[in-house]
Every structure is written in C-alpha cells, then in structure tokens.
Amino acid sequence: MKQCPKCNTENPKQAKFCRHCRYEFPEATISGGSLSPIVHLCKVREDKYWIGSIIHIDWQIDNANTVTINGFDVTSLDEYEIKVDKAMTVTVKAENDYDQISKDLRLSPKPLPSILSFVPSTYQVQAGNEIKLRWDVRNAIRITLSSSKVTKDVSNKNYIKISLDRDEQLNLTAYAEDDNIYVDKTIDIRVLAPVVIHGFYADKDVVVESDKVTLRWNIENADSIMIEPIMKDVTRLSSFQVSPARTTEYRLVASNMISRAEASLSVGVRTLPKIDINLGETFAKMELPPCNVDLSFLSDSIKEADVDVWMTTAPSKTIEKNIWKEKISRKWKEIASIFGRPKH
Structure with a gap:
C-alpha cells in the first residue's frame, strides 16, 4: 500500500491515481522506485x-x-x-x-588583478629625454601600457623606458583571463619644452605723455611672464595697458623650470610743456604804489563826541532801558555823520 501525499488515503501500490482525491502518483511509486527528487x-x-x-x-x-x-x-x-x-x-x-x-x-x-604600484622616475621631463616607468602587478594574465599614441603589451616586464615630446596621460591596465575583468591606474607626465617668445608688440611706437599703450605678446611653454621695469606679473594674460610718463624700454621676461627667454621694445613719449612759477619770489619783486590817507581830521571830531569815554567808561548809575537805547542810538548817528564827511 502507499499513502496519498494530498489526502493521506491508503492506495494500492500499483495505483496511478488516488481513489479519494484523484492525485496522480509518480511513476516511481508504481515501480517501487524512490519518491524523493533525484539530483x-x-x-x-x-x-x-x-x-x-x-x-x-x-x-x-x-x-x-x-x-x-x-x-x-x-x-x-x-x-x-x-x-x-x-x-x-x-x-x-x-x-x-x-x-x-x-x-x-x-x-x-x-582573486582580481591588482596594481600595487605604478610610478615614473619623474613627473616632469624635458622634451626628448627618457623617463623610466615601474610597476608591481599581481594576479594578472595580461598587462598593457597606453598613451595617446600607442598601446604596448608589457605583460612580461615590470619597467619600461620611454621618451615623450608632449604632456601625456599614461595608463597601465592589468587583465584577468576574462578581458572584461581588469583594473587600471593612470599617471600624468608633464613634458617641459624651452620657452619660446614668438612676438612682443606695442600698438603705438610714440605717444603723448599720459596716453595709453597696449603691449601684446605670443609665448609658448612659459610658467611665468613678467613685464619690466614695472615688475608686473602677466602670466595669465596676453596683453596689458601701460601709461609711460617718459620714453621707456619694456622688457618681457618668460620662464619655466628649464629655460628663460626675453624680448624688448621701446615706447617713445612726447612730454607736455610745463611752466615753473615761484610765487614767493614773484610777489617779493612786485612794486606796489604808495597810498597816503589823511585821517587827522578825526581827532577833534572823536574828542568832541566823547566816543572814547563812552566806549571805555561804564555809567555811574542805573539807566532805564529805553533811555539807554536812545542814547546809544544817538551816539552812533553822531559817529556815522563824522566818518561820513567828504575829504577836503
């Protein structure tokens, strides 16, 4: 007998279907084989x-x-x-x-391929000189070194010497047997070339004093650019305005780590006319005409009016305000009439 896994009903061993729930028995249950899955x-x-x-x-x-x-x-x-x-x-x-x-x-x-190190003998090299590259790579089947121009297979090497003529980005790639599995590392090498000044120009050869002049230049491979004698750093510029006060020779000095170059030009200046005046000496030498004024007539008039007494002597008794104002007013009128007389 065998038991139905669905309804637990007992069925004959040769039964293909459960007599209760009609479950279909596997062939193995009929032939007496294993009822478990077989891997x-x-x-x-x-x-x-x-x-x-x-x-x-x-x-x-x-x-x-x-x-x-x-x-x-x-x-x-x-x-x-x-x-x-x-x-x-x-x-x-x-x-x-x-x-x-x-x-x-x-x-x-x-294990994946790994690049433990990838270093150059120097990160800056003069154009045309050789540079040595070293690397330490593990678990790689194939290794390549690539630049902007070429890719080399360096699988059986741990260093190489190359010469460069311009700045390069070098890439080392380590592959597993499956080329889709790889690691890489990149280094930048700067190639230094001598400084070259192709031109140094001024838009005007001669100017009037205080007028502006534009200096322009065309330079290659320079890290630093200075204009002398004004000592102006113009490294990031291609032109600069100056206002010379006198005829001046400008010198362009360009340099990098391996070389230095210079170029000069002269800008003529026409100075404006000037007048120098010494005011102290001028006034000292001036002759002024004499001016005689006869004021002798004032003595008797002032005395008669008692102006000096009135201005220097305080009244000896209290004067009411309206009387004091009237007297003062009268005195000023007398003084005005005296000073207003025509000269004889």
Whole structure:
C-alpha cells in the first residue's frame, strides 16, 4: 500500500491515481522506485571566474515538481545566470509532493588583478629625454601600457623606458583571463619644452605723455611672464595697458623650470610743456604804489563826541532801558555823520 501525499488515503501500490482525491502518483511509486527528487547534476559551468564575472549554473534533477536557486524559481529554465560579487554559497533546492532535497554550491572567485604600484622616475621631463616607468602587478594574465599614441603589451616586464615630446596621460591596465575583468591606474607626465617668445608688440611706437599703450605678446611653454621695469606679473594674460610718463624700454621676461627667454621694445613719449612759477619770489619783486590817507581830521571830531569815554567808561548809575537805547542810538548817528564827511 502507499499513502496519498494530498489526502493521506491508503492506495494500492500499483495505483496511478488516488481513489479519494484523484492525485496522480509518480511513476516511481508504481515501480517501487524512490519518491524523493533525484539530483543528477548541479554545478557551475565556468572553470574559472573572478569577482565581477557572470557565471552559469547547470542542473539535472528528476522526480521534482519545483526547482529553486537561492529562492528563485527556475523550474522552467535550463540554466541560471548570476554575477559573482564575492565568495558566496548558492543553494539549489528540488521538491515534490513527497520530499525535498537541496544542494549547496560554494562560489570561490579567483582573486582580481591588482596594481600595487605604478610610478615614473619623474613627473616632469624635458622634451626628448627618457623617463623610466615601474610597476608591481599581481594576479594578472595580461598587462598593457597606453598613451595617446600607442598601446604596448608589457605583460612580461615590470619597467619600461620611454621618451615623450608632449604632456601625456599614461595608463597601465592589468587583465584577468576574462578581458572584461581588469583594473587600471593612470599617471600624468608633464613634458617641459624651452620657452619660446614668438612676438612682443606695442600698438603705438610714440605717444603723448599720459596716453595709453597696449603691449601684446605670443609665448609658448612659459610658467611665468613678467613685464619690466614695472615688475608686473602677466602670466595669465596676453596683453596689458601701460601709461609711460617718459620714453621707456619694456622688457618681457618668460620662464619655466628649464629655460628663460626675453624680448624688448621701446615706447617713445612726447612730454607736455610745463611752466615753473615761484610765487614767493614773484610777489617779493612786485612794486606796489604808495597810498597816503589823511585821517587827522578825526581827532577833534572823536574828542568832541566823547566816543572814547563812552566806549571805555561804564555809567555811574542805573539807566532805564529805553533811555539807554536812545542814547546809544544817538551816539552812533553822531559817529556815522563824522566818518561820513567828504575829504577836503
């Protein structure tokens, strides 16, 4: 006898269907075979893989109604694709109405290529001179060195000497067996060429004093540019305005770490006319006409009016305000009439 997994009804061993719920028994129950799922094959297809690789899991399982990989139903699939981010375990589970079985696959990706160091003998080199590059790379099947012009295979080397004629960005790339898996490192090399001054110009050769002149220049490979004698740093400029007060020779000085260059030009200045006047001496030499004024007539008039007494002597008794104002007014009128007389 055999028991139905659905309704637990006892059925004859040769029964294909449950006599109670009509459940269809697997063929193995009729022939006396195993009622549990049977895993014939479960493996990773790829022999080698790395972190970041895409791998495929193959399986062959009999007597199973459902197959899952890490909880994902793959019953209707022929393969399962997964990206390996780290060492991990993949669980394949097969089950039917009677039993379930699982199998663990341990994913152990190979170590990634790594660049421990990539350094030049110098980061600045004169044009045409050689530079030595060294590197230390692990777990790489293939190594390449790339510039803007060429890519070289340097798999069996740990250094190389090259010469450069311009600034370059050099890239070292280390590959695993799978070319999609790689690491790289970049360094920048500055190539120094001699300073070249192609021209130094002024828009005017001769100017009037205080007029403006524009200086222009065309220079290659300079890190620093100065205009003398005004000592102006114009490194980031291509022109500059000056206002010379006298005829001046301007000198353009350009330099970098390996060279220095100079260029000169002269700007003529027409000075404006000037008049120098010494006011002290001028006034000292001036002759002023004499001016005689006869004021003798004032003596008797002032005495008669008693102006001096009135201005210097305080009254001896209290005077009412209206009387005091009247007297003062009368006195001023007398003084005014005296000073207003015509001269004889």
